[in-house]
Amino acid sequence: MTTTTDSTGTLPRRELPVTDLSLVVLIGATGSGKSTFAREHFKPTEIVSSDFCRGLVADDENDQSASGDAFDVLHYIVGKRLAAGRLTVVDATSVQSESRRQLVQLARQHDVLPIAIVLDLPEAVCAERNALRPDRAGMDPRVIRRHQRELRRSLRGLEREGFRKVHILRSAAEVESARVVLERRYNDLRHLTGPFDIVGDIHGCSSELETLLGKLGYVDGVHPEGRTAVFVGDLVDRGPDSPGVLRRVMSMVASQNALCVPGNHENKLGRYLKGRKVQHTHGLAETIEQLDREDAFDPAFRDQVAQFIEGLVSHYVLDGGKLVVCHAGLPEKYHGRTSGRVRSHALYGDTTGETDEFGLPVRYPWAEDYRGRAAVVYGHTPVPNTSWINNTICLDTGAVFGGKMTALRWPERELVDVPAEQVWYEPARPLLTDAPGSREGRPLDLADVHGRRVVETRHLARIGVREENAAAALEVMSRFAVDPRLLPYLPPTMAPTATSKEEGYLEHPVEAFAQYRADGVARVVCEEKHMGSRAVVLVCRDAAAARERFGVDGPSGTIYTRTGRPFFDDENVIEEILDRLRTAVAAAGLWAELDTDWLLLDAELMPWSLKASGLLRSQYAAVGAASAAVFPAATRVLESAVKRGIAVDGLLATQRERAADAAAFTTAYRRYCWPTDGLDGVRLAPFQILASRGRSLAAEPHDVQLGWLDRLVEHDSTGLLQITRRLIVATGEEDSVRAGVDWWLEMTGRGGEGMVVKPLQALVRDGKGRLVQPGIKVRGREYLRIIYGPEYTRPDQLERLRHRFLNHKRSLALREYALGLEALDRLADGEPLWRVHEAVFAVLALESEPVDPRL
Template sequence: MSRRNRQLSHITIPELSLVLLIGPSGAGKSTFARSFFKPTEIISSDVCRGLISDDENNQAVSADAFEVARFIAAKRLKLGLLTVIDATNVQPEARKEWVKLAREYHVLPVAIVLNMAEHVCKERNSFRGDRNFGTHVIPQQISQLRRGIRHLREEGFRHVFEFHSPEQVLQLETIARTPLYNNKKEEHGPFDIIGDVHACYDELCALLDTLGYQVDKDNYILISAPATTNGDGHTQFRKPVLVGDLVDRGPKSPQVLRLVMNMVNNGQALCVPGNHDAKLLRYLNGKNVQLRYGLEQTVAQLAGETPEFLEAVKLFLDGLVSHYVLDEGKLVVAHAGLKENMQGRGSGAVREFCLYGETTGETDEFGLPVRYNWALEYKGKAMVVYGHTPVPQAKFLNNTIDIDTGCVFGATLTALRYPERVLVAVPALEQYAVPARPIGYNADSALSIEQQYDNVLDIEDFTGKKILETRYSHSITIREENSIAALEAMSRFAVNPRWLIYLPPTMSPAETSREEGMLEHPAEGLQYYRDAGISKVICEEKHMGSRAVVIVCRDEATAVKRFGVTGEGNGIVYTRTGRSFFNDKQTEQDFIARINTALINTGFYDTFETDWVCLDAELMPWSAKAQALLQQQYAAVGAAAAHSLPVVVEALQQAVTQGVPAQALLEKYSRRQEQTSSYVKAYRRYCWPVESLDDYKLVPFHIMATEGKTYFDRDHTWHMSAIRDICAGKEQLLVATPFIEVEIGNEASEQAAVRWWESLTAAGGEGMVIKPAAFIARDAKGLIQPAVKIRGKEYLRIIYGPEYDAPENLTRLRGRKLSGKRSLALREFALGLEGLDRFVNNAPLQLVHQCVFGILALESEPVDPRL
């Protein structure tokens, strides 16, 4: 809109735009910019010259300065930030480059012209000693400006504001910024997003009824909408959002238009245009449009309508916005979908993509254009819901979903409930049209589209420095050098990545104990949670096994459907570094079969309404997975000591008997012999022969996830109880973890925990784990340790060596630092939960793997492995 030759006190520009200040030197552009825009929004050509040459008036570097300015502007526009170009911009060629940049980032160019008189510019420049260019420059710039100013709209500027005098500029009070029409971020829903209707009025009414809306079908009015209670207890009414293609091919285009127009005009619904709607608008506007692909039916159906109705249809269709950005940018609705860099932007290219999508330029065997599947490469944070291309079943692909399920072709009309991510569909009453191309052409019936492409992940997502965001903690940085180590581990040693949905975190011990002869003691663990303000904890027996993640599916069909895994059975067991626990696949599947039997026998699948489960567990014996470690490290030390120390002690005893002053040495080596004997007994407790599956014991302690759910909102007592029920189905294999609940601050309760730990460790047990009652606990600083381990004296002998409890060694070990271990545990905990959340919410595998990969990368940080 042009605002030339008018007194302006207020002007309005789009909130996302590229603003060009246009005017000769001395026109007051920089002063104007500082008056109405933030310093960070202004890119000055003078400043860019100064940045690269230390002289803002060095015209010899103007080309380089422009490159700098363009680079900065591009980065800002990419991030969706309004940007102001403070330069003369009087030549059409200079403006052309900026308009081109605006189009590249799908933002609107705005021209603010300071068309000042020559004497004003010269007078202002006379006060600036640094402006020593010739007298011809200003007249030349003014001439260039005035020759091209009337063509600004033709150059691409939708908004032009012109000021002719300093007095006019002084009258300007504000520059308001208006959201683009597609910006509905303040609308949070809940929404029911409805796929392509194509004149199927009866099915649309049936779907709305199924969704809980009340429709006056005869009068085309939405009477009421269903209410939903949000997490804050507030009641919100649901709102339909239609993805376009309201008309053509079906039997009742006028009826659909009446209902949707009424809903939208009354503020009860939102609607974006489809390509069929846009074609109908061109026809109603008198354009030369071919009556094909169902438009001929719509025209015939509209033939009996009044001119007033047809005019209302024209106004309605003309007012539809290409797409909507909803719920703080978390949701985007567009007819044919939308790439991330186009979301919330306004340009002809954006509207074109929203209506038609993207094609490859080729035609298929049916003579139709081959559409480029933009969703395969989508990595945006916003969920994109669209239609346009009929599919047999709506399925998520990279946080996008096509909900056109071909109602007009005799299939179904589908809605996606947001934010629930639940699909609701009603069948078509009949087939109204025959598709030119079979629905689901080239579709794979076994795997979803997303699963078909999960085999190839983008290496850029897993190399270099990465900053990962989680909903449980602050952002987590993955260093490049750690990414390299994780990439090797994941590519060479890990199980089939489709199974890798979760890796458990490491666990930190409590503060070092000051108890005599002790390195760890329950008192410090209880104190940690007391300091964090936790009133109740749970103490679980710590089993000496290997940490294992166990995924069990009810059957192989579930493994294919949910995990995209074919030919690998119905489950897996892997270590906390993603490696297969069993070397033999048949043994693994026999093991999974036993757990599956327990789940079926106890009714787990029915109770939890799922076909699969992910368990965090300990698998015993330790020797089953740590055989090489035992032979090469622990057993080697024990065997060497058992053969050498008795000989040394015997020789020293003889020497003392013969009067040699070797009593101190005798005592020292006698003590070493006792310590080594205790060392051997300690590790042997955790080893037993494994000759068949009957020799294994699985100790689950967390139910991590089932279909559509995680269980981080359940306390640990709930987990223990639910797991006890599972273990009852296969007691020979599954072991329920003993635990006690402890009230922090209750001396009797705390002492009971200490005594229990003492009895466990006295009997040869490893110790216990102390956890806050809540699965996720926080204090004023944020997330606190989800668990701390308190290991017994004899188990620590395995970790630190036979002589660790010698006074001189204990003194040294008490200086161990826990901060690195604790930081690592919290970061891995947050990433593990985030990854599982993403998986159960059907996020792309690459987003799940960002978290899994992050945990593997963190594991390569230099932290004392004995902690």
């Protein structure tokens, strides 16, 4: 606590430092002004009052008989707030050590600091204030006296009880002049956004450290582009030059070019330098010997090292909470928390309680269970090669044991390493074959998708999934979907264009062009909408590439529908299509150009009857057959009646119109059906490359995308691949818009399904920063006859259909689009399967939302 003066120099001001995430306990006798103090210095939502809780359970804040239940409620609320990481203030007398004990335990349980603010005011002041309160005017003076006695008895022991800070105000003037100052936790560096270069365990290998820093671009410890180095600890022991490493790191930290967290080896060295008794094992003896030699040249260096180690913080939360750096790993519940338990885990990790054949503790594979949003970068357990495991990565690659020294560039997520110059220290245990818990993340778990979900996306913030929708998606995914390892993406639904005002049309391109013009999109690409079924194709260069990246043994990819079901039951058919496709990819040079051994494509597989034969038979063909059987006979009867002079001319005209509409309906759906024999007659029209190794390509401009795909089709010698025709339209130019309309009219007039209008630049935001629809479908007049029925073009029916409710469908399209982008970004970042599937599963779940299926 500090004391300052105001501008006049006369009034003392008391500053009370309070950690921004802590449990503040106000302590004082009744009438000491705790509630008033709380209201003046804290938010109303931060205060949990015993009087208020007493009123909740007894309708009377002064009913002391309800105190037991009231404090049960108070402790419950406090626990919930602390679990959520919120500053909490307890307004109760808390003058007895027994009443404070449970509050201190709650703070420890949630790894936050308990802080005491004591209002130790004179008895007369408390009595005077109580007399002014109608609900306490008749209070026995002995109550205040007892509170004062109990308070004074325990004042000196508050720190021993566990309070990390104790602020005592002894007069009304001190209370009046006090000011609470919120302090950022030492580990909270969210305001630092990098970029960072995070360096794994060094263990005295100063030469390798200098080589690595040089490779990262540092000159004399400074990066010319302003990057910041972050060291994960274990700077010392075992290696040849721990003092050299310490000098470099200490200098970089002092000049604010680096951050450093402590490792267990620094912790042990720090205890030794304080004169504590520690065993000189695991390399400490070598460090002590090196420091002894250093004393001859720089006697102050040892004290500088001790001071440096003393000031190290257990872990750091960086980059807006997206990154956590510590030495031995840290579960999400400990991020940003402050307690001995958190520090212990950050320094040593956790063990299973077992020892291996080398007599060393078996580390608990906490990374396998990690589900946090922040990436956790750590070291401590040496591995020969590192990889991402559930958004965590271990950077200790055993430099001192003859391995290599590794750094991670953040946010690029690029690994940079240099080899060890020699084996400096023989390990007690050979390097593990993989990082701890390094199987492909953790298997998919019911808890990952069950119940109501909220998925964080980079392009549309938080997207909620209803519990009932999640249940429906789980049914489909568990029973019908392809191998989840080969299901990294599901395509979104597509928004229809606004309802047309053109006579005879329900949908027309003019509205789509107008919408994009209003969104500030100057150029769009109109892509032919193929007459088939949506298909996602994952094609790997070979089975070995599929095994290495996706962990499957056998298939070299897959083809699945927009609900994740396999497109073909026969795996041989799938492999034959994939083989033809990969041959074309190789011939087009795309493996090399995109630097990848796998591609994920969005495509249309034709004919429609290939996948929708059941729908054709049960719904469309049945309507066509019934019409063909009924209308000719009905028309003949009416024609005969007219010849006999019966006045049914109007009815005859109506039946002829209905027969013509039915014939048009049959003609419309038959255009999408043709016979196939094996793969003869099958066509695949890819229109977007979604992802390749290490890259999401969904935001690449569509003209670039279509250029790649044109080459792909050109180099297909089997006749499988079909080109996607397109036309670029300037939404603000009348002639260009007219050309787009004419192109659509010509295409749909020949029986084409229609087109999809997309922003040429793919991923676009409007002037207010809102995500713009990635595509708007404009379906042809005759194709819509299949969707809305044979007679939908009649004026009365068209008028009724113009009152379509499109907002929900458009919202759904944007949400699914954002989830798809998120899945692709996570896939590109090498995140584990459960993280990718969180977004994929949410797309499938949103498909269960009630929306007009005709839209």
